[in-house]
Amino acid sequence: MQEKGNISIHTENIFPIIKKFLYSDHEIFLRELVSNAVDASQKIKRLASIGEYNGDLGELKVKVSFDKEAKTITISDSGLGMTAEEIKKYINQIAFSGATEFVEKYKDKGDEKAIIGHFGLGFYSAFMVAGQVEINTKSYQENTESARWICDGSTEFEISAGNRETRGTDITLYIAEDSEEFLDELRIKQILEKYCKFLPIEIEFQDKIVNNPAPIWAKSPSELSDEDYLKFYEELYPFAEKPLFWIHLNVDYPFNLTGILYFPKVKNELQLQREKIQLYSRQVFITDEVKDVVPEFLMLLHGVIDSPDIPLNVSRSFLQADSNVKKINTYITKKVADKLGDLFKSDRQGFEEKFENIGIFVKYGMISDEKFYDRAKDYCLVQNTDGKLFTLNEYAEFVQANQKDKNDDVIYLYSSDVLAQDGFIQSAKKRGYDVLKLDSVLDNHFINMLEQKIVKTHLKRVDADTIEKLIDNGIVIETILSEEDKNTIKGIFEEVISDKSKSVVLEAMPVDELPAVITQNEFMRRMTDMSRVGGGGMGMFGAMPNNYIVSVNANHPSVSKILQTSEAADQKKLAKQIYDLALLSQNMLTGAELTAFIQRTAVAL
Numbered sequence: 118m119q120e121k122g123n124i125s126i127h128t129e130n131i132f133p134i135i136k137k138f139l140y141s142d143h144e145i146f147l148r149e150l151v152s153n154a155v156d157a158s159q160k161i162k163r164l165a166s167i168g169e170y171n172g173d174l175g176e177l178k179v180k181v182s183f184d185k186e187a188k189t190i191t192i193s194d195s196g197l198g199m200t201a202e203e204i205k206k207y208i209n210q211i212a213f214s215g216a217t218e219f220v221e222k223y224k225d226k227g228d229e230k231a232i233i234g235h236f237g238l239g240f241y242s243a244f245m246v247a248g249q250v251e252i253n254t255k256s257y258q259e260n261t262e263s264a265r266w267i268c269d270g271s272t273e274f275e276i277s278a279g280n281r282e283t284r285g286t287d288i289t290l291y292i293a294e295d296s297e298e299f300l301d302e303l304r305i306k307q308i309l310e311k312y313c314k315f316l317p318i319e320i321e322f323q324d325k326i327v328n329n330p331a332p333i334w335a336k337s338p339s340e341l342s343d344e345d346y347l348k349f350y351e352e353l354y355p356f357a358e359k360p361l362f363w364i365h366l367n368v369d370y371p372f373n374l375t376g377i378l379y380f381p382k383v384k385n386e387l388q389l390q391r392e393k394i395q396l397y398s399r400q401v402f403i404t405d406e407v408k409d410v411v412p413e414f415l416m417l418l419h420g421v422i423d424s425p426d427i428p429l430n431v432s433r434s435f436l437q438a439d440s441n442v443k444k445i446n447t448y449i450t451k452k453v454a455d456k457l458g459d460l461f462k463s464d465r466q467g468f469e470e471k472f473e474n475i476g477i478f479v480k481y482g483m484i485s486d487e488k489f490y491d492r493a494k495d496y497c498l499v500q501n502t503d504g505k506l507f508t509l510n511e512y513a514e515f516v517q518a519n520q521k522d523k524n525d526d527v528i529y530l531y532s533s534d535v536l537a538q539d540g541f542i543q544s545a546k547k548r549g550y551d552v553l554k555l556d557s558v559l560d561n562h563f564i565n566m567l568e569q570k571i572v573k574t575h576l577k578r579v580d581a582d583t584i585e586k587l588i589d590n591g592i593v594i595e596t597i598l599s600e601e602d603k604n605t606i607k608g609i610f611e612e613v614i615s616d617k618s619k620s621v622v623l624e625a626m627p628v629d630e631l632p633a634v635i636t637q638n639e640f641m642r643r644m645t646d647m648s649r650v651g652g653g654g655m656g657m658f659g660a661m662p663n664n665y666i667v668s669v670n671a672n673h674p675s676v677s678k679i680l681q682t683s684e685a686a687d688q689k690k691l692a693k694q695i696y697d698l699a700l701l702s703q704n705m706l707t708g709a710e711l712t713a714f715i716q717r718t719a720v721a722l
């Protein structure tokens with residue numbers, strides 16, 4: 118039997134076109150060919166299980182080998198094999214017509230990214246690296262001859278009797294000169310590890326099995342112990358710290374999806390690495406860019422997702438609009454929210470202990486996803502400066518009675534830096550007020566969100582004003598100074614401070630407060646903070662310096678003392694000392710000013 122023929126496609130030579138388009142992704146040829154071999158092995162298994170094949174299945178391994186001298190790479194399987202007729206049908210017609218369609222579709226478009234992301238290049242991806250490809254195959258069907266097919270990437274092929282004596286297929290690639298990098302043990306091993314690590318049939322390379330054919334995500338959760346999940350995590354991310362907990366995903370309707378998502382242990386959001394979730398389709402690795410498939414805030418999780426229902430052969434914009442992808446997104450969000458809710462309900466203490474690590478997911482999720490907010494609002498925790506944790510409802514209850522202003526609005530006080538703002542925190546506590554600790558990078562957004570969601574409630578940073586003004590309950594503190602006295606003192610302070618970014622006000626505060634405090638208006642500070650984080654759009658605030666208010670306590674004895682001092686120079690000295698103390702309490706006294714202050718104080722002692 119020998120036959121020559123023409124592959125009936127219109128393109129003269131697909132090889133150079135495919136090669137050009139897939140430039141950066143040549144290595145996937147191995148994924149495609151090994152996947153085909155795995156498919157063929159699974160098919161024969163299935164045929165045996167339904168009684169359509171009664172021969173001995175034997176060892177269903179896929180073997181990958183290479184010969185540096187002969188410049189070949191061979192992929193061999195003991196799958197169902199093909200007859201010559203089947204080669205003509207599946208390889209000549211299907212595989213190559215797929216190629217023609219592909220080339221026709223993309224040849225005029227410069228959209229190379231979309232092409233590189235194309236999945237299912239199938240058999241003809243072999244021509245990205247090979248000048249000639251040979252198939253040697255024997256079908257499982259009785260009374261059929263083995264067959265051999267050779268093609269050099271042009272539209273011509275040759276088919277003849279083969280020499281394979283056992284069921285299965287060998288695909289031999291005669292590696293092209295410009296692709297000889299693939300004739301390398303390490304390179305082949307790396308590619309197999311990347312794409313074939315969890316293929317469901319054993320893959321042998323250099324006498325070693327390189328894959329785990331039964332990854333745990335494909336098993337039922339009831340068969341698995343915590344140990345199994347931890348071991349698998351280590352297999353995915355060697356050297357990583359143990360995860361906090363995990364969620365086993367398992368749906369088959371209305372779409373098919375399995376996977377395991379792990380919550381990594383993170384204290385600091387800057388440490389977080391995205392692209393830690395791997396996407397598989399029937400255990401074949403596709404990508405670790407899961408954007409669009411997994412909600413943004415969950416990209417901080419680790420693990421695997423496997424779904425044959427995610428369309429991988431289409432462009433990004435299509436992916437976003439795909440209804441399956443949307444459903445998958447919603448499903449994952451719901452699963453994660455429910456898992457957290459279960460943890461909270463079943464083990465509040467354990468949940469509290471983990472919150473330092475999972476708080477970032479919860480807050481990020483609430484900020485970015487309305488549906489997640491609705492689920493998470495019942496278990497999202499906030500912590501006060503005493504270290505006590507509350508749910509949002511518990512906290513509202515806790516401060517309800519005591520922290521209302523004259524408009525009946527509830528004021529939540531918070532600190533973004535408990536060490537630097539200690540003086541303010543202590544002043545608030547002296548009045549019986551509670552202060553929350555909201556000090557992560559995300560908290561700015563979290564605060565804005567809470568204000569929008571919780572009615573008649575405002576959040577104020579504890580150093581945004583004097584405590585009397587932060588929670589203005591309408592009770593006016595009398596001042597012992599006359600208007601004229603106040604103006605005199607204001608003038609003295611203004612002279613001493615001589616800094617345009619700081620304005621002086623005289624305020625009646627309790628005697629036990631400091632003689633002066635420096636505050637920064639909540640609204641203005643948020644604007645400058647946002648302009649710093651957001652950049653561009655907030656340009657008008659970008660150039661804005663920080664503005665501070667120096668509130669001088671009109672009731673403090675040391676302030677009265679200024680008035681009782683006769684020499685102008687001594688008055689200024691006193692005012693300067695009061696001002697420096699205020700700066701010092703805020704960590705704002707630095708450099709030469711700090712040195713001078715220390716020396717002055719040492720002399721006074």
Ligand SMILES: Nc1ncnc2c1ncn2[C@@H]1O[C@H](COP(=O)(O)OP(=O)(O)OP(=O)(O)O)[C@@H](O)[C@H]1O
Pocket residue numbers: 149153154157194196197198199207208211212215236237238239240241286
């Ligand atoms: N090792 C093999 N053993 C048996 N049949 C094979 C083998 N490799 C390829 N085939 C046959 O050739 C056909 C075409 O393969 P090709 O890889 O181009 O497409 P596919 O596997 O059907 O889909 P995909 O584009 O997802 O890879 C296969 O469907 C299969 O019937």
